[in-house]
Amino acid sequence: MVLKLYGTPEAVGTTLAVAMTLAEKQIPFKLVPVDLQVDAHKTPEFLALQPWGQVPVIDEDGFILFESRAICRYLAQKYESQGTPLMPAVDDVEGRALFEQAAAVEISHFHLHAWTIYFEGMGKARKGLEKDQAVWERAVEELSRKLDVYEEILGKQKYLAGDEFSLVDIFHISFGALLRPAGCDLMKTKGPNIARWWKDITSRPSLKNLRLGRPIISTAL
Ligand SMILES: N[C@@H](CCC(=O)N[C@@H](CS)C(=O)NCC(=O)O)C(=O)O
Incomplete structure (x- = not known):
């Protein structure tokens, strides 16, 4: 099935x-x-x-x-x-550790701020609630500060867990892709390394085939 x-x-x-x-x-x-x-x-x-x-x-x-x-x-x-x-092999103990480190960074430093920007910038309107501009702005500032470190990391390696595309990059798609519709352009404007990485991961054929943002009823690959 x-x-x-x-x-x-x-x-x-x-x-x-x-x-x-x-x-x-x-x-x-x-x-x-x-x-x-x-x-x-x-x-x-x-x-x-x-x-x-x-x-x-x-x-x-x-x-x-x-x-x-x-x-x-x-x-x-x-x-x-x-x-x-999408993950280093189980016997690549150091590769797995670095992968888990990068995965933890997504939860610790990216997710909350990206989620808040999404929620204030578009999620609340969908629920008939009013945007709290101050909360939205604070989240944008916080995310911008965190992205300073992302910019450095991505200046040294191609992707977040190393030089290979991985699940960690995919984890950032969830709310990263909602930043722009929520009024925040940081993924494009924060710095050249982030912009390069974001363009790379959001132009993968896997995403294009999903017809991003349009209703998909079923996808047979
Ligand atoms: N930690 C959960 C979060 C899932 C989540 O936030 N789902 C949202 C849609 S993106 C949802 O169902 N929101 C409705 C709600 O929380 O009532 C995961 O990563 O799966």
Whole structure:
């Protein structure tokens, strides 16, 4: 049975990171759209799959998994021998450690600020709430400060976990791709190394095939 990905109908946000990972690993999947606008993620049926009431979730022959980063790691390991390698091999202990270090940086230094910019800049409007401009501006300042270090790192290596594209780059797509629609251009304007890296990862064929931002009902690769 084809793998099911429960996610936002346009495959944006954390759904996008999982969809991109599936595409990079050449795993056929069907997107099961969950309309957050009508609280489809808070129904008893959906909560039975994901008790926190959030997308994405995958169902692979009855194996249910949620949390986008956990899903991506699972797919990268299970389908290690096909598509793009997305994590260093298990026996590359130092490579794995550096990969985990970079993955932790995404959660510790990028995610919260990017999420806040998204939420204030567009998420609240979708819920009929008012943007708090001061909170949005503070998050932009914080992210800008963090990106100073990204700029240095990306001046020394091609991608965030080293010279190979990896899941860590994909993790940044979830809310990184929502910064611009939320009014923040930092990924383009902060510095040449970040701009080069961001252009590289957002122009990968895996993303293009997902028809970014338009509803995808199913994707057979
Ligand atoms: N840590 C979770 C976060 C998932 C998440 O934030 N999902 C959003 C969509 S991008 C969602 O379902 N929001 C609705 C809600 O939280 O009620 C993951 O990475 O999967």
